[in-house]
Structure formats: structure tokens, C-alpha cells
Amino acid sequence: MARAITPQRKALNTAIAWTFGIMIFFPILWTVLTSFKTEAQAIADPPVFLFFNWTTENYTTVLERSNYFRHFWNSVVISVGSTVLGLIIAVPAAWAMAFVPGKRTKDVLMWMLSTKMLPPVGVLVPIYLIFRDIGLLDTKTGLVIVLTLINLPIIVWMLYTYFKEIPVDILEAARMDGASLRNEVTYVLLPMAVPGIASTMLLNIILAWNEAFWTLNLTAAKAAPLTAFIASYSSPEGLFYAKLSAASTMAIAPILIMGWFSQKQLVRGLTFGAVK
């Protein structure tokens, strides 16, 4: 800051920004609060904000009555599985494109990106029928395969932009100093590549966790992750706001926390390096 800002101006900025911030965050806050109310308090008019009898009974009910843990576990397996599988396929590719670029590297990258532009609904019917015929409908394996493929371009791209920033000169310097290939990889390359791989992984788990086209269309009761489980609350019986809130809070909390840690990488990953 080249110029001092008056405290009044700063206070005003703070007040306006916090007002908007809280307004945007409010639906999440309200969901978390409602999850600790009784069903009657959840629909009370006038609404109760903080002064109600806090209870955790909704969490126990959701955990007891539904197969919540199974759906949570499905989400974990599908998002982590597809991310790890994607990384295994993508790391060598991104590595090669960043360090041994050929004439067509750019074309390959652009082409990979173009597959991401394919609207999922354009291939819904064949994928559904193929999965039905080979028994992959409503299986975690099936979803891991689909999510790996739809996120593979993003993984390759993110890794590529990270790897490209690793200075090649350092490698040559290490080689001159007599480092063996193994030492070169373990002590020079890996330490520089790990942060990029980690943030790619984080962002991709978030994307896979929240994916709601394929998970809704390719699963029923067995392999449904949380996205599909929560969707079952769209035609409920009886009072359900507090229980919906409890189920929702548990579904979004882990990802919200991961997301806050990854906010810097988010811009880069989602704009394919076009905005830094």
C-alpha cells in the first residue's frame, strides 16, 4: 500500500464486506444451525436463530435410520479412487509433456481439454446401456471409471502447469554435480513436484465428491454416494428439515474444509492456467 487509508474508510470497507460475506454464507450457516434443532424448532415461526435447545438427535437419527455410513464411504471411495487412478495415469503424461515437449504437445493438451467440453448428456445413453450390459450400473467401480475419465483432462492440465514451472536448469546442474538419475528424481524433482501433485489431488477430490450428473444417473441404492443419498430427501415424508440439515452438514463439512485449504489452487485448476 503506497498510500495510508483512513481508519474510517477501512472500517466502512470491513462493514460492507462482512455484510456481503455473511449474507452469501448464510444458507450454509443456517443449515448447520438447523441441524442442531428439533424438527418443530426448525420450522418455528418466527424462526429461532441461536437460542434454542441444541440437540444432536438429528445426527443420531440420520446415522441410525439410513445407511449414511455406506453412502459416505461410497463418496470417499469414488472421489479418492477416481483421483488416485487419474493421477497414476496423468502424472507420466504431464511429466513427459512438460519436460520433453514435442511439436504436437500443445495440440494434444488442447485436444484433451476439448474432451472436457463434451456435455455429459451427449454420451449418457450409450454409457448407461454399456454399464447395464456389463453389470457396472450402481457399482463403485463403474463410477470410479467414469469420474476418472471425465476429470483426467483437468488432472493432466493442472499437473502440466505445475511441472512446467520446475526449472529444467536445476536438473542439469544436479547432473553436472554428478547426481545419479535416482538421486536426481528423489532429491531434486520429487520435492518440487509434490506440492503440485498434492493440490491437484485436493481439487480433484472436491470435484469428484460433488459431481452430480453421473452419480445420480448411474447409481441406485447400493453404490449411491452422498450426492445421490441427499437427493432422496427431495420427496420426504413428514417433518425433515432438521434431519436434512444434519445429513447435509455431514456431507459438505469435509469438502468445505478441504476447499478452504485449496482456494489458491482452485483458480489455477479451474481456468486451466488462463488466470493466475
Next chain:
Amino acid sequence: MATQHSRAAARLMISPSVILLLGWMLIPLGLTLYFSFLRYNLLMPGANPFVGWENYSYFLSDPAFKAAIVNTLLLVVGVLVITVVGGTLLAILLDQAMWGQGIVRILVIAPFFVMPTVSALVWKNMFMNPVNGLFAHLAKFLGLPPFDFFAAAPLASIIGIVSWQWLPFATLILLTAMQSLDSERLEAAEMDGAGPLSRFWYMVLPHLSRAITVVILIQTIFLLSVFAEILVTTNGGPGNASTNLTYLVYAESLLRFDVGTGSAGGVVAIILANIVAIFLMRMIGKNLDA
């Protein structure tokens, strides 16, 4: 540095990704195209005869198609206007000096991490429900009649929900772009007597234009495929009032089991998305050279 040997190794390292993506693209695409020329209904087993363009003429002349195209455009444009305008203003706001900037940023970004089914159901029930929703309580408090969001304005309600989900994305990207704006130039302009509006118009906006373009293009790709929000709130109704192209194709193929017509719709959706994709690819490709 790249020797013949390392080139070959590189090709070997790249090929799994390329082969998988090629298969993922070509096989389903080919099948979609193939199905789109067949009379193929899952409820009517038997031969699936070739019918030429029949599915296309049926899909394109269906009044639901026209409604779906209009709704898709309204949804995409509506959300874009709200998120780009709102995101620009929020980015400028968050770029100012303040206390607790990091926390405000975290609050603003949060909706992006909420899964679509959760945000749609929370908004639908706890906010927009005409009896028990917070908005109904608020209306009652103000002495207004409650508003039945999903009956009276289904598409607008969905636009609202989707905008809430995407506003953080636009804000975050535009804020990143804002932070690379040279603040000393802005201050120099201020000293030279440029008002806030002209500073915004002649300095901030041109600086953000590239980021805004990226936001518009990337969001368009995702917004063309909005699905979960519609599925859990309105099921495309009442009538076709909130059916977009994605939902219509889903309904044709998986609710009415008409694989032929659904596939023809899928091909139409692919063509539409490609038009947007071409522009986006050019933008990103240009950046790759720089």
C-alpha cells in the same frame, strides 16, 4: 536435450491418457450418433430399424425442445449476468483494505464447495418453501403474501440457486485478476482527477476483461449441463417450465426410455456445447503460447 530415446519414452508415458480419452470420446459418441438414427425404445424389445432423420425431426419439432432451448439460454444468460456483475463488484470490494479479509474470502467462496443436491434442497425447503421457508416467514413479518417460488417462478428460482453456487467462482477468479492490477497506476489516475466511475470503466474493467471472458466461457460449459438442481427441485416442471436441454435428453432417454430420440437430443446438445467450446479453446490456446 530431448534425444530420440527420451522422445520415445515420452510418447509411451503420454499414450495411456490419450488412448483412454480417445476411447471415452469416440465409443460413446459413435454410439450416440448411431442410436440417433434408430427407432430404439427400451420398452419395445426387438429389432431397432434404421429410421434416418426421424428422431431428429421428432426431437426438434417437439414443443418441449423449443421450451428447453429457451430455458437453457435463460438459465445460462441469467446466471452469467448475476455472477459476472456480482462477482466483479465483490472482487473490487474484497480487494479493498479491511479487517479480516481472509475470513470474508472464506465465507464468500464456501458455496462453491456445497454439492449441488444439497444446495438445491436447502434452498428449496428451508428458504423458498411457501409455508415453512425463511422467505415465507420474512414475507409474513413484512405483511406480504408468501410467494410460492417453484410454482410461480420455477426457472427464476433455479437461476437464483445456481447463481449462488457460481458467484464464488466468478468472485475468486476476478479477485485473483484484481490483485495483479497495479494499484499505483490507479492512485496516479486518482490524483490526476479521475473519478471512481471512470477509473472503473477505463482501468479496472479493461484489466479484468480477460478474466471475465474466462469466467463466462468456463461457466457456460458447466451451466449448459445443469442437471441435479432441476432434478431435485422441480423435475423440469411445472410442464416444461424449468426443463433445460440436459434435463430433456435425460427425460427422453431414462424416463421415457426412448433411446433414439434421447440420442438425437444428445447430438444437438453436443453441437451447442461445441460452439461455446471453440471460443474457449481459442482463449486458452492463446495463453499457452504466451
